[in-house]
Amino acid sequence: MGNLFILSAPSGTGKSTVASKLLERLEGLRRVITATTREPRPGERDGVDYYFMKKDDFERGIRGGYFLEWAEVYGNYYGTPREQVDKNIKEGYDSLLVIDVQGAFKVKEIMPRSVGIFLLPPSMEELKRRMKRRGYSDKNTSLRLETAKKEIPCAPNFDYIVVNDFIDHAVDQIRSIIISLRCKKENALEDLRISSAVSKDILELMEGGGCYGKKT
Ligand code: ADP
Ligand code: 5GP
Secondary structure, eight states: OOOEEEEEOSTTSSHHHHHHHHHHHOTTEEEOOOEESSOOOTTOOBTTTBEEOOHHHHHHHHHTTOEEEEEEETTEEEEEEHHHHHHHHHTTOEEEEEOOHHHHHHHHHHOTTSEEEEEEOSOHHHHHHHHHHTTOOHHHHHHHHHHHHHHGGGGGGSSEEEEOSSHHHHHHHHHHHHHHHHHSHHHHHHHHHHSSSSOHHHHHHHHSOOOTTSOO
16 A cells, blocks of 8 residues: 655745656655646646646536545646546555645545645745746736745644755655655555565564564
């Protein structure tokens, strides 16, 4: 069984940038490709960055229970296809879901074992610079900065908080969070049973009981 990691942050903090570097640097992690009704940005590809959907189809999807959660963000629909998460978990892959703060809370409610990671910008000034660099208009930037002021207070409600000052540092920290969860005994035992990381004799000794320092 894979774990679900939710990466959330105010728009412009660097979620997508951090996520793509993380996926390059960690095996066994798959990104959950979410759906949106917004237009693709230059270079974005359907089925890679998002599933780009028509509004009517998205609304039909909402009615049909196709989404684990969905939200309206800056005038467009965004939603997490349920089957994407289920498939990764079943196939033993960890999933990385990059969504906004309201979506993160909904997923955590439905899947309490999921792990929420909040990415913080180092300062409001830097957040504004990053938004500008991404080409948002002044009006759009102001709207997103106002939303950020309501989202940043949510950071303490997440399981982990990571600052995205230096990108490599942030990626390393999230990588460590994921690896550390994989080593937790509940996950590690299950993993060892199905992988060939240790030989049969080690597995039998470990699972045979009779730990000598501990009374049973
Ligand atoms: P989000 O997905 O959170 O909206 P993006 O990943 O699109 O944010 O990043 C917004 C902008 O900030 C991009 O121009 C990206 O290159 C830049 N960026 C991301 N992380 C950093 C960082 N650690 N230092 C400097 N610039 C960054
Ligand atoms: P953008 O249009 O900049 O790609 O994304 C806008 C915001 O929507 C980002 O904060 C992004 O993480 C969020 N988002 C992307 N997919 C989903 C989703 O499936 N559900 C929710 N709730 N938010 C999403």
